[in-house]
Amino acid sequence: MNGLQPADEDLVVLVTRGDDSAITLLYDRHARAVYSLTLKVVHNKEVAEELTQEVFLRVWQQASTYHRDRGRFISWVLGIAHHIAIDELRRRKSRPQQVYAQPDDSRPMFDVADQSPLPDEMVMGGLRRERIVEVLAELPRNQREVIELSYFGGLTQSEIAERTHEPLGTIKTRTRLALQRLRGKLTEEGERPENL
Amino acid sequence: MEVGVRHESRRELEELAAAYAIDAMDAVERQAYDAHIPTCPDCQQAVDEMCEAALMLALSVEQADPPARVKSGMLRMVQAAQTRSARRRSPLQGMRSSLRSHFLGGRTLALASGFAIVLLLIAAAGALAWQQSQMSELRDQLATQQSMVAQQKTRLDQQDATLATQATQIERQATTMRTLTSQVRTKQAVDKLVSSPGAAVATLDSGRVTAHLVSAPNNAKAYLVVNGLPRLAAGRDYQVWLMRDQKPVSVGVFHPMGNGRWVLNAPAPLKAFSWIGITDEPRGGSPAPTTKPLLGTDLQ
Numbered sequence: 305m306n307g308l309q310p311a312d313e314d315l316v317v318l319v320t321r322g323d324d325s326a327i328t329l330l331y332d333r334h335a336r337a338v339y340s341l342t343l344k345v346v347h348n349k350e351v352a353e354e355l356t357q358e359v360f361l362r363v364w365q366q367a368s369t370y371h372r373d374r375g376r377f378i379s380w381v382l383g384i385a386h387h388i389a390i391d392e393l394r395r396r397k398s399r400p401q402q403v404y405a406q407p408d409d410s411r412p413m414f415d416v417a418d419q420s421p422l423p424d425e426m427v428m429g430g431l432r433r434e435r436i437v438e439v440l441a442e443l444p445r446n447q448r449e450v451i452e453l454s455y456f457g458g459l460t461q462s463e464i465a466e467r468t469h470e471p472l473g474t475i476k477t478r479t480r481l482a483l484q485r486l487r488g489k490l491t492e493e494g495e496r497p498e499n500l
Numbered sequence: 501m502e503v504g505v506r507h508e509s510r511r512e513l514e515e516l517a518a519a520y521a522i523d524a525m526d527a528v529e530r531q532a533y534d535a536h537i538p539t540c541p542d543c544q545q546a547v548d549e550m551c552e553a554a555l556m557l558a559l560s561v562e563q564a565d566p567p568a569r570v571k572s573g574m575l576r577m578v579q580a581a582q583t584r585s586a587r588r589r590s591p592l593q594g595m596r597s598s599l600r601s602h603f604l605g606g607r608t609l610a611l612a613s614g615f616a617i618v619l620l621l622i623a624a625a626g627a628l629a630w631q632q633s634q635m636s637e638l639r640d641q642l643a644t645q646q647s648m649v650a651q652q653k654t655r656l657d658q659q660d661a662t663l664a665t666q667a668t669q670i671e672r673q674a675t676t677m678r679t680l681t682s683q684v685r686t687k688q689a690v691d692k693l694v695s696s697p698g699a700a701v702a703t704l705d706s707g708r709v710t711a712h713l714v715s716a717p718n719n720a721k722a723y724l725v726v727n728g729l730p731r732l733a734a735g736r737d738y739q740v741w742l743m744r745d746q747k748p749v750s751v752g753v754f755h756p757m758g759n760g761r762w763v764l765n766a767p768a769p770l771k772a773f774s775w776i777g778i779t780d781e782p783r784g785g786s787p788a789p790t791t792k793p794l795l796g797t798d799l800q
Contacts, residue, residue: 324578332573339566341558350655356566357574364578374548381550382558383521390523454524455557461524480511480518482740483553490556 319367322366327364333351334378336358338385343362345389346396355392386455392456439489447482450475504534507543514546521550522557581649584640627723689763690714690723704776704797710796711778717771722764725777726795729756732780739785741793742766743775754784773799 309319310326312333318326338359343352362384370380440448453459453467462478465472507513519525519751537543695700696716704711708728715722729738737755740747740762741757751764777796779789 308776319574322582324582327578328571330574331574335571336563336565337559339570340561340563343564345559353566353570353573353582354651356570357577361577361581364581365537374544375551376555379551379555382555385553386558388522404558406646433563435557436556443581451522451557455522455554459524460526460529461519464524476519479522479524480515483518484514486556487549487553487678490553 313372316363316370316372316377319364321323327360328364330377330381331360335382337378337382341382341385341390345458346393346488351392352389355388356387358388362388363423388460397458436490440484442489443482445483447478447485450478451482454479511543514550517543517546517550520547521554525603543787577647580643584643587636587639620724686723686761686763689721691725693719694719702797702799704795706795709795712775712795715770715799718769720728720766720769722766722770722776723776724760724762724764726756726760726778729760729778729794735783736780737783737785738794739779739781739789740764741777741779741789742770742773742779742799744768744773749773750785750787770799773798 310329312330315326315330319330335356339352339356342355342359343349346352346355359381363381366384370377404429437475440451443451450464452459453464459467461475462472465475468475505516507516515531520537522531523530525533533543537547693714694755696719698718699714699716700713700716702713704713706731709726710728711724711726713722713724724740730737732755737753738753738760739750740754742764743749749767751766752762754760754762775796775798777789777793779791779793781790
């Protein structure tokens with residue numbers, strides 16, 4: 305972050321004071337990541353557009369609940385985006401008709417074909433999506449499967465256990481190990497989000 | 501610790517945090533854990549760490565830009581939220597302001613009757629504020645519904661416009677196909693005509709208008725190519741005639757622009773007719789020629 309640009313965390317403070325230029329700046333910086341994540345989960349452009357608007361409306365309404373000592377803004381906003389997208393996915397799945405297109409099973413969830421930079425290179429300190437995808441690809445297959453089914457597929461751990469015919473405890477362990485391994489690997493390489 | 505959230509070991513604590521960070525809990529589990537986190541510093545720290553890893557998952561997806569309309573829609577929603585928030589604050593602020601001015605103005609009443617009046621006023625103001633708040637909530641809900649309806653309508657309008665464009669394109673393609681099909685049929689008819697026994701080309705020339713007639717005595721079809729036809733007046737058409745036993749037989753009504761190429765379908769082989777000609781007739785044609793032929797020639 306250079307000295308001319310306010311940090312996301314400072315912009316959030318301005319948002320709590322009703323400064324709509326601050327929410328505009330935050331949108332400009334992170335809408336791409338938010339839209340991309342919601343699109344990945346719901347597989348429907350129109351719904352992803354609505355969810356992106358909903359995410360930034362929540363940022364506006366709930367800015368006072370963000371605490372910078374608990375993590376970066378991008379982590380918070382993408383957490384909101386993911387939660388909203390998963391809720392929407394589960395809500396739609398509970399209906400009789402399949403509203404969204406099914407994900408293409410032939411294509412891996414973690415796809416290295418797109419080498420585009422992360423949403424905000426300045427914020428992310430040059431961390432490349434390519435490297436993250438590589439690290440994900442290095443996870444053991446059964447851990448990666450659990451992450452894919454839950455994080456991108458919207459299944460709860462109980463549903464994954466039922467689908468994979470594995471004990472619930474095994475699913476919980478795989479989830480924990482996958483996230484710890486992912487965080488550890490990136491930490492080793494000095495790519496922890498708070499250091500970027 | 502709250503009912504429903506237990507962690508006997510560090511491992512269990514981390515498993516809960518991991519499930520929470522990637523939204524792999526069901527709604528009930530999540531609600532319980534949401535309530536638990538603020539009371540448990542260990543869980544809070546574990547959640548923060550797992551959320552860092554979840555951020556990596558979020559950033560691993562293929563990146564795409566949202567359309568510009570998403571930003572403008574978001575800003576409209578923010579402005580609507582601002583307006584609603586200001587509207588909700590105003591009744592309460594007004595009540596606080598009036599009470600503050602009353603008590604600070606040195607008008608505090610010592611008498612019980614006066615105090616009771618103040619209490620009644622507060623109660624009435626509170627009831628009014630509550631009603632206004634309810635009204636405001638209803639207005640908010642209505643505004644949200646209207647906004648959603650407007651968005652849906654915009655989307656439907658866009659879809660309608662796209663469908664209309666596609667329909668126009670399909671219609672154009674169909675017209676092109678019809679034209680091409682007609683040209684192919686004409687060419688096939690002419691080819692067949694030219695290869696008929698005794699096929700010949702007759703030239704009709706009136707000085708200004710010239711025509712070539714391709715025909716064969718035993719073929720009921722003939723191909724007529726006309727150049728230099730005068731522009732027709734409004735409500736007029738050209739009509740082509742064949743003469744048989746001194747009686748005119750219409751073989752087509754046309755409305756060409758200067759030149760014309762027609763395959764004529766006679767009711768009998770051409771050898772049965774003695775003359776061919778073109779006249780200028782009222783729109784739709786006439787039972788028999790009503791004007792002097794622009795062009796004509798004997799066929800035998």
